[in-house]
Amino acid sequence: MGMGMTSAWSRWCSVLVLAGSVACGTIKSAPPTPPRQTKLDLGINQFELKNGMRVAIVTDMNAAEVTVTTRYDVGAVDDPAGKEGLAHLAEHLMFEQEYEGSTLYERLDRVASYHNAYTWLDSTVYETRVAPEDLDEVFTVEGARLALRCQGLSDEVFARERAVVENERKERAISNGIAAALGRAAFGAGHPYDRLIGGTQGSVAALTKADVCAFVDAHYAPGNAIVVVSGPISPEEVDAALGKLLGRVPQRNVFAGKPVPATTLAAGQVEIAAPVEDEFAVIAWTLPADAGLRARMRAVADLMVDRINFHAKGVAYLGTLGGDEASALAIFVEPADDETLAAALGAAERGISGLLQWLEEGHFEGARQAAIHQVFARLEDGSGRDGQIADHLAADRPPGATVGAELKAITSLDRDGVFSIARQHLRWTTARRIVVKPAAAAEAAKGSASDGAIHLARAHRLVADPALADKPADVFTKLNPLRQAQVRRLGNGIEVVLMPSSSTPTVDVRVVFAAGYGDEPQGRRGVALLTAHGLDWSGSDGKHVLNLRAAGGRVNYDVGLDHTSFEVTGMGMHLDYYLTGLERLIRNGRFGSLGIDAAAESVRRAVKAERDPVRNRLVDAYLAARYGKDHPYARASVRRHFDFGQLGADELSDFRDAHYRPDAMTIIIAGGFDAALADRWIDHLFADWGGKAAARADGPLAQPTPAAFALADETSHQLAIDMVWSVAPRRSGLAIDRVAAEMLAAFLDDVRAQLGATYGVQAEVTERRLDRAITLAGQIDARRAGEALALIRRRLDQLAAGGPDLAAAFVAARQRVLADLRAVRTGASALAASATYDAALEREVDTDVALAAEVGALTLDQMTTLGALVPGRAVVLAVGPKAALDAAARALGLTWATP
Template identity: 30%
Template sequence: MRSNSLLFVGALGVLVGCGSSQPNFGSLEANRRSLTVRSDVQLLELTNGMIVALAPDTRTNLVTVDMRYQVGAAQDPAGRSGLAHLAEHLTFQVPGDSAGTPLFDKLNGLALSFNAFTTHDVTHYTATALADRLDALLELEARRLETPCSAVAGPRFVRERDVVLEEEAQRKTTWTDVLGEIDRQVWGADHPYARGVGSREVAAATQAEACAFVDRYYVPTRAILVVSGNFDPAVMQPRIGRRFGPIARVSDAPGPSLPPALRLRGTKSEHYADVERPTALIYLDAPSWGSDDQPLHDAMISAVGSALLDLDRREAWVVDTAIGYVGAGHRRATLVMVEVSDPARLADVTRAVLAAGTGILVDDDDDGDADDDNDPDDQDIVHQLASLRGRLQTSTITAADRPIGRGALLADYLTFTSHRDFALHDMRGNDAITGNRLRAYAAERFRAERVHVATVIPSGRGGTGRAAVALAGPTYDLSPAQLPVDPAAAATPLKLPPIEVPVTIERLRLDNGLRILLYAAPGSPTFEARMVFPAGRVDERRGERGVAALATDLLWHDFDRQYPARTVALVNWALRLGTAIDTSVGEEFTIFGVRGLAMFGDWHLWRLAWLLHQGVYREGDLATARQDLREAGDRETSPSGVAFRERLWGRRHPYALPPPSAEDLAELTRGQLAAWRDARFGVDGATLIVAGGFDPAAMRRHLGELFSPLPRGRAAARAALPDPVPTPGPSWIGTRIPTADQVALYVSFAARSERQRDRAARQVLTAMLEDRLRALREGLGATYGASAGYAAGVGGSTLDVYAALDPVRAPKAAAAALAAIRSLRDDPTGAAAAADFVRARRRLVGEALAASIDPADVADELEWVVRNGGDVSALGRQAEAYARLTLADVAAVARGDLDPARMVVSVDGRAEPAAAVLAELGATDVEWFDE
């Protein structure tokens, strides 16, 4: 709905539209600027062939250890698709100490977060912890590499195999099987990418097969270790060499090799599936990850994506479009997806997509030169191209600079590229993009003889699901390992080391009431600004539901007004700088954000000020939004979902109402959007967060010049919402879904605790509950995972538990889940609860002690502060709130929030297993739905 194309290029003098004020540029200057990007990665190769990358970063008190193995689903044996994924799970079960404690449990007590993933090319492990735990993290990765897989106990192997099958079942959609069919057509039946990363074939895999896979491929010559965060590389380098260098695990497997290249020759295939709409999928070749052509290809995808959006708006028969990468790192394809309203229109898709690809950067006179600027049309293309390059450069530098995810990114460069320039390679590629190169590149790829077109036609049966996943026949009970603690510590506050807030926040207030929180990070290449308005969905009146989202999403720059030549030149300059604009609307707050490279931080800030001060709602955008809503239809909220909310909140409570329908949103007018903006987007009471690499004195001047003219305005006081009136419970709901592969268990409580006063106690209780719910996965192997958490709002809060369960084991697993809840409610101060409390409090304190001075991280922290009372002195003090808690504090919350009289349980699935679960739970007066 938004376009940066300047319809007013070259216009002079006359101002038309609502009002006559011009954009306010203050003292901004359109001039060339330089950016310094650091590249401080140290590389070494150990004597056993393992590659190590060290990326120190003193902006955080955390460290992350990433271990990458160059083995993935491409190495799965015939008939055992998914074995690499099973191996990923299995290696978490090798002993992590001399007592035999599995790695998973050691990491659970040591790391703030840890995870793993498997692709066709690689298996990747990552763990983040406070910096003083780096040696312990490295020790666990060394044990993963050196310990024979046979050290894993047999029951643990069976459980992990079942968990992998449940993960596959949970992620399966009605598209899964048909995309597998298409992959075999595109890549070729014998290509390793034609097989899925996961499948039910591993249900028959033995531990001997899985261990043979691990022992063959988890060797130093296939390993890449990346250490990032706050450490001294001079100290760590010899330690890593001494610990990992002697690991001499060898294999007869050949070294990593490239899979066959993709060859597309204008082929077609037709498929039928239980999908909602007819869809065409067009595959084109793409460069490998990090190759010389990737920046140009990324630019092509972005430009074609915009052209496809235009196609969607222009042609009524086009329902939705998308474009992106598929495949893996070594070999990739570009996939264009177009949903249509009528199967007869599938024949038109290829022509339209090829035209979109070959038509990028074409001006009205189409003189064949996308890099000249001889007339206004040419200038428009030049500005579009400059804006595209700017966005790519911003994305590249931001990804490379952020501490979060940096290790995995470096591992990608070391896996898929031969250069060692890392992000600098991509930055040079972005700068080298020209209009003529981009047009020629796209024209070469968007040719009928170089694509594969797959059409997917709805079967008419709706979702049909598939046979239930076959888990191991016998059931088993394994006790999740828990690190030993002293339960007596639950009675006293936790002692903390001195806490030093690592950042300085400057607080300003303009005459119009706007509060500004300013964080300067000298040397940072990135910039963030977020305007937080205290208005959201809860403030909508009857008859205007949905106005908060539309008034935010559709506010855009006034490109239709005519401006003097100097204004045009300055606006065009600003649009070339790669500013990313984001919006979000929640229950209580609306946020407008800009981000980009720090050297243009003042101009990013101007984009935000111009949008908020002189942005407009264009009729064309609103019309497009209405069309999109009509195409999407009004997906009726499920009757079981309505019943669930009504029992939890009370029939008349606002939270029991379904979300606004398409018809509701389509009735909104530009006048209503403007009225919402005028009433809710006043700056008196709002907070502007500014963080990044800039000169504070200059930034203070720009803030005053750009934001002082914004109207003061102050949102009206928020009306109080009624208290929840839950149906006296427990309440039981059953939903028969014949296509369901798993049984979904939902357990919710209408909470009595207060969301601000009891926030820390709530989070500790949640952590304790999730710790006990581990038994569903680690003890029973019945689910990929169970979750618990509070949903807190102005009108009340709920404590929610969810798990997707294997149908066979669902009754026992559901009973275990409710038993875990009941034990915390009935005995919240016993020895078991005390031990759980000590572990949970310690874990949350560790997470709260994590600190980073990266601008995006600081902006996140400041936004959290604004959302939770606005006291900046609370920044970095959450650890103290956890440390002060005792078990008695959490027990009081548990007794009130886990009251069975305020509990609603819903079980969704096929009729027989859903009924079996409810019977096992002793449910009475069950209300059944068929969906």
């Protein structure tokens, strides 16, 4: 073993799961069924370095990158009284130490496709994704973070980052306020979880650099850290890198995180006020420490949610409250427009208390299989797996044994076990029932430590060699799982995309049609959504529906501007049930009044947010300028424009007949499954389907009209701004646009890095079938809107001017785009979502592989898009206080229109 090992390697046990009694019949002449068992054999090794740092290595040879997750045993519960937000501000500043001429943020930005950090109640977590050859650089950064702590942090950098965090508090005031109110109602006043993660704007403004430095010295040390490394890398490679870098950070005595006592939620009902628009309720029970019992409680609660949704007009869904050391299982209940909260709670009581009289074998087995899937899905690449492993280690729970206990508890769960869980742990009478009523959001602090101007004399953070601007870049594609996609087309036109590239035995199965909101006829707005949501199985297909549900499958729907998808997630061993259920729904489904009414109600719930007529007129005018007044995108997805009065079963059938046809269809399967067997099932179920879809127009392409719209909102402490530049919506030029957007994003970072006037202003390329655009969006401190927008204007002018002064920025942006194109998450749903995006754009699933080659070949002289990125050629939308709007208009040289 390498340097610093104090215990032997351990191996995550293989886990074998056998399916329960799912099938209730077979299909004549069908292909073989998949083996009704599944196996997980992810490699995990864990050990401890001599300096006290604990390490876990997850060998995932299907991953495209290496992920390093570092968890510190310190979180919001450790904020001293009166210094709320200290842990979160420390997290921000731990990217800003200078090491060998660059900040840690800059060093990560050069090599990482993704890096970020999060402060939770009980922990602070840093996550970085890189190519395997850059692992040493990540360990260098993590070692420097521990060794330097506050060294090299200037007063100016501290003031700027504190202002950034204040702006973050403003942006998240409502969501954080809701979470804090629920935490207090659930766990009680004075409990360690009775707090606002990140503090308030006022509490952050009062923090000093000395506060942060003392906090970091007290908590950031090897013995308080857990590092999880995952990806296509061997334990020996990680061991060698650790020994050279993190293993050399000396051990220090520090304070462990504040212990959180075991907590039992008080039974009964309580009413609270929170910054919400509509009332809702939460029904919660204490989750025990035992992993198996927790898994069983989730499975049974999932059954209860189904039953509540049967009784209620609104919607119920499952969630959690609390943190790592004390948590609660929670059912959230939202009433419908024509339903009182009392009625919704009555439905919830019937669903929870009546479970024992209602439970049927198919529903029980479906809940059990869905629970098995949830355990495995949490082990997918990109699912939060590594953070979960770190949490297990922090609580002295061996990760492999914990997963094994969860699976054993679920697979051994029978009907008697369901009844036992419901009676002992999930009774209505023992629940903590929280009724949440609307209240005004707390006003942000008017004054703060950052009232004075912050100006750091440094250019944008990305630094690269300008001499490389005229030379092609190296392109890293050897591990890109998109290259492994298996694509073919059936004789009837169906495209099949198989992506068996996951290390877990989960699957995401999708049927995607080339039709969405943008394909709706005039006078039938909303027909795409109601067609998808209103489609139900024929009564003659009951056997196949039961098989699908007993296998843990549930059909979800997604309708976009350019596509409609039907989606099922579950275990690969049940792939035949999922495909058969989808085939029966799509080919043989029917429209009933109950399904249409339920779909319309789900839309009406979403429309409730669109209540302000002035804001509605502004949005309509903005979209008309953005796409063109008569463009199908201009009103297509604005749900208050849906023509519900003109939509019935006949109209839905017309849309289905025109668009749900094999030559407009893509079948996508991603995850861990037998691709050859999947192909046989697809041929068996879909190859004989005939028919042609209605011709789809290739236009009109978006025709934007530059304009600037504003809405005054004196209740806001920030200016929200969107700027959009349309570019050619075709494959040609995409590489240039991606690099141009990344150059803009780097320059926009100056608003944060130099002024501290925002939590973030972003830029990206948005793509649709009939439009492609570069967008700028973010929220800016209203008091500093003028100087922030003036800086943005200078950066836009700098980009538009072009020339050799942009060489370094171009090289850095090109490298960032290549890193982003390399960063493919190999979890089943992540892969399926990527393929769905490509299908909606009518392009090949491996388009990004070819795009990476084009990006690598780009040179600075080809960056023609940059000249168009000026305010006068954009469609702009801004919302904020009038004084901030006036300052922004002056800075950008615009005149606001107010519809």
